[in-house]
Amino acid sequence: MxxxxxxxxxxxxxxxxxxxxxxxxxxxxxTGFYVSTRKMEAKLDDKEKLIRFEIDESAQYPYQAILNFEGYINGKGILSFGTSDSSIYVSDTIDDDFKINYRSDLYADWCIIKYMPISATDGQVKIKCEILSHKK
The missing domain is CATH 1.20.5 (Single alpha-helices involved in coiled-coils or other helix-helix interfaces)
Known part of the structure; x- marks a missing residue:
C-alpha cells in the first residue's frame, strides 16, 4: 500500500x-422527551370549576403529570386531579393558605383540575401543570 x-x-x-x-x-x-407547561390563576368561590390542560402539539404519548397548587381560600373546598369527572386520581381538602404538589402517572393527552366548594366564599389559586411526554 x-x-x-x-x-x-x-x-x-x-x-x-x-x-x-x-x-x-x-x-x-x-433525549426525545418533552414537557408541556401551563400556568394559570383562578378565582375560588362558591361555584364549581373544571380546568383542562392539554399537551403541546410537539408532544405525544404522555406518561406523567406534575402539578403545583398554591393559594388561599376563605372556607373549605376540594381540589381534584384526573382525566375526567369519573376518573379522579387524587383529591385534597383545602382551607386557609394551602400549597399542594402532585406527581402522578398520566396516559391521556390532557388532565383536568376540578374545584368543588364546601363552605368557600372566596379565594385564589395559582396552578402550574407540567405534562411529561415524548417528542413527536
Whole structure:
C-alpha cells in the first residue's frame, strides 16, 4: 500500500469517526422527551370549576403529570386531579393558605383540575401543570 492510499484511507476513517461522534453526541443530548407547561390563576368561590390542560402539539404519548397548587381560600373546598369527572386520581381538602404538589402517572393527552366548594366564599389559586411526554 503506497502512502497516497494510506492518506486516503486515514481521511475516510477520520470522517467516519467524526460522523459517528456527532451522531452519538446528538443521541445523548436529545433525549426525545418533552414537557408541556401551563400556568394559570383562578378565582375560588362558591361555584364549581373544571380546568383542562392539554399537551403541546410537539408532544405525544404522555406518561406523567406534575402539578403545583398554591393559594388561599376563605372556607373549605376540594381540589381534584384526573382525566375526567369519573376518573379522579387524587383529591385534597383545602382551607386557609394551602400549597399542594402532585406527581402522578398520566396516559391521556390532557388532565383536568376540578374545584368543588364546601363552605368557600372566596379565594385564589395559582396552578402550574407540567405534562411529561415524548417528542413527536
Amino acid at each position: 503506497n502512502s497516497r492510499t494510506k492518506i486516503i484511507l486515514l481521511l475516510i476513517i477520520s470522517v467516519l469517526a467524526v460522523m459517528f461522534g456527532i451522531s452519538l453526541f446528538q443521541s445523548l443530548t436529545d
